[in-house]
Amino acid sequence: MSNLGQGDWRATLQDGRTVWLDGQKVDVTTDKKFKGVLETITSLFSMLEDPVNQTILGYKNNESTTFVHKAFLVPKTYEQLLEKRAAFELWSEMTYGVMSRLSDYAYCLLTGYYMDKAFFTQFDKGFSLKITAYYKQASSQKRIITTAILDPQIDRSQAPEQVEGGLLKVVGETKGGLIVRGAKxxxxxxPYAHDVLVMPHQKLNKGQEEYANMFIIPLNLPGLQIVCRESFSSPFAEKHFIQANFDEMDAVLIFDDVCIPWERVLIRGSIEGVYEAQQHQQMNPLAHYQTVVRLLTKLQFIAGVTTAIAESIGANHFLHVQEKLGEDYTKIDTIKALLTSAEIDGEVNEQGVYVPASVPLQVARNLGTEYYPRMIEILKGIGAGGFIQVPSNPITEKDELFPFFQRYYRGTEVDAKTKTDLFQLAWELIGSPLGxxxxxxxxxxxxxxxxxFANFYSQYDKDPLRDRISNLWKQFEEEGA
Ligand SMILES: Cc1cc2nc3c(=O)[nH]c(=O)nc-3n(C[C@H](O)[C@H](O)[C@H](O)COP(=O)(O)OP(=O)(O)OC[C@H]3O[C@@H](n4cnc5c(N)ncnc54)[C@H](O)[C@@H]3O)c2cc1C
Incomplete structure (x- = not known):
């Protein structure tokens, strides 16, 4: 397989996969709507070949002669955990935190299953051998990996197994593998990943073994239909920087009796096994760590744009605007503090792995679901009508309108071009389909x-909270007596 980042890796996607976009089967390597995103991925992976960045982003493990992404590193110490953070930051910064499924998250999940292979082998005796083989392959060949967990929204008021097509299920078995039908x-x-990790989302009950499977499959299997949403990419890179470069495509996966090769079936028919795998996926602190580093980068980007917008129109002098910018910075520093807390409160587990503390990461992820929309709302409130003022085309010295442009589109200490470029960038975040x-x-x-959030309630250690109140009543009683 060609090395990702060396330019020619895209040919590996001409592998017979079935990708649908706008009602047509497309070749993602030549379709212009994927051009920007594939170029971004190429440049990210090329950092593993570049002497300046390869030691920050990668390391050399036993599986590969070249540098491997540090998402695969099993950290033994606090310092190694921080090395992983530096690698996640480096990639996140390259896309301003906008792209999130660059594989580093999936590599972390995979590394977690690899670390815990002995535990999972009780549910499927092939687990250990298969995950080890795949871990070696994925790290040495630099495969792009994603995840598909949720089954389709057909009728959420019913148990999914009671809805026709509601859950991906086994419909047969051959010498070659497991035949599955359904959708994710x-x-x-x-559309441009090599492999996808698939498992059920909900807790299954005894008797539902046909749904209880976990596998990592190549995306070119016969019968697998990859159905894209509308593309939000733009061919105008100068004008639409984010849409032109960072439109990571979302797709539905339809399994039309797809044969999953046995070597990629990690868990077969084990209710308990897939439940543990789900918990692992939902609670894996190494994977959560990557997502929080990425979130922080994105929030910093939004706050940077918002600050620049406020300053460009002099709105930063108003008290309520300062209060809102202060709110943005408080959010950023809260996530930063949670990351630091997860790092410092991490512990070496029974396998000798230095694992970041889980609770601060869960809190950061929960807060992120509210922080991001709120920060976008703040950006809209500060830029106000300015987003709509951006002309449809750049106005240059050659244009008749240029003198007016310079006079009426300028800002506080910024010229008209700088200001309109800034508002155009912000519009991509607040007003475009990609935004x-x-x-x-x-x-x-x-x-x-x-x-x-409700799960956080269920799992939270509430006894210390209750104790405070019962101690208060005791104190009242004693004082009253
Ligand atoms: C842009 C984007 C990219 C994504 N990428 C991926 C990906 O790469 N891989 C992947 O696996 N997933 C991905 N997801 C899916 C994501 O994990 C789900 O959207 C998320 O878990 C919520 O599930 P749902 O969308 O099925 O919503 P639903 O669960 O259908 O919820 C819809 C509404 O019904 C309510 N509801 C539904 N069921 C219940 C219930 N039992 N109790 C109470 N309330 C209920 C919810 O609160 C919500 O208001 C992506 C989602 C988005 C938006």
Whole structure:
């Protein structure tokens, strides 16, 4: 397989996969709507070849002669955890935190399953061998990996297994593998990923073994249909910097009796096994760590744009605008503090792995679902009508309108071009279809926030809270006596 980042890796996606966009089967390597995102991925992976960045982003492990992303590193010390953070930051900064399914998250999940292979082998005796083989392959070949967990929204008021097509299920078995039928609702990056990790989302009950499977499959399997949403990419890179470069595509996966090769079936028919795998996926602190580093980068980007907008029109002199910018910075520093707390309060577990503390990361992820939409709202409130003032085309010295442009489009200490470029960039975040997709992404990527917060309630150690109140009543009684 060609090395990702060396330019020619895109040919590996001409592998017979079935990708649908705008009603047509498309070749993602030549379709112009994927050009920007694939170039971004190429440049990110090329950092593993570049002497300046490769030691920050990568390391050399036993599986590869070249540098491997530090998401695969199993950290033994606090210092190694910080090395992972530096790698996540480096990639996140390259896309301003906008792209989130660049594989580093999936690499972390995979590394977590690899670390805990002995535990999972009780549910499927092939687990250890298969995950080890895949871990070696994925790290040495630099495969792009994504996840597909949610089944389609057909009727959420019913148990999914009672809805026809509600759950991905086994419909047969051959010598070659397991035949599955159903769909997965969203798999970001699937059109250009090499592999996808698939498992059920909900807790299954005894008798539902046909749904209880976990596998990591190549995205070119016969019968697998990858159905893209509308593209939000733009061919105008100068004008639409974010849309032109960072539109990571979301797709539905339809499994039309797809044969999953046995070597990629990690758990077969184990209710308990897939439940543990789900918990692992939802609670894996190493993967959460990556998502929080990425979130922080994105919030810093939004706050940077908002600050620049406020300053460009002199709105930063108003007290309520200062209060809102202060709110942005408070949010950023809260997430930073939670990351630091997760790092410092991390512990070496029974396998000798230095694992960041889980609770601060869960709190950061929960807060992120509210912080991002709120920061977008603040940006809208400060820029106000200015976003709508941006002309449809750049106005240059050659244009008749240029003298008016210079006079009426300028800002406080910024010329007209700088100011309109800034508002154009902000419009991509607040008003473009891609911006709307990001608002949804940050609210939902880590699950339904309503249930995520409620789970935090269920799992929280509430005894110390209750004790305070019962101690208070005791104190009253004693004082009253
Ligand atoms: C841009 C984007 C990219 C994504 N990328 C991926 C990806 O790469 N891989 C992946 O696996 N997933 C991905 N997701 C899916 C994401 O994980 C889900 O959107 C999220 O878990 C919420 O599930 P849902 O969308 O099915 O909403 P639902 O669960 O259908 O919720 C819809 C509404 O019904 C309510 N509701 C539903 N069921 C219940 C219940 N039992 N109790 C109480 N309330 C309920 C919810 O609170 C909500 O208001 C992505 C989502 C987005 C928006």
């Amino acid at each position: 609702m969203i798999a970001t990056a699937a 709307a997709r990001h608002d949804l992404y940050e609210r939902f990527y880590s699950g339904d926030p309503i249930r995520t």
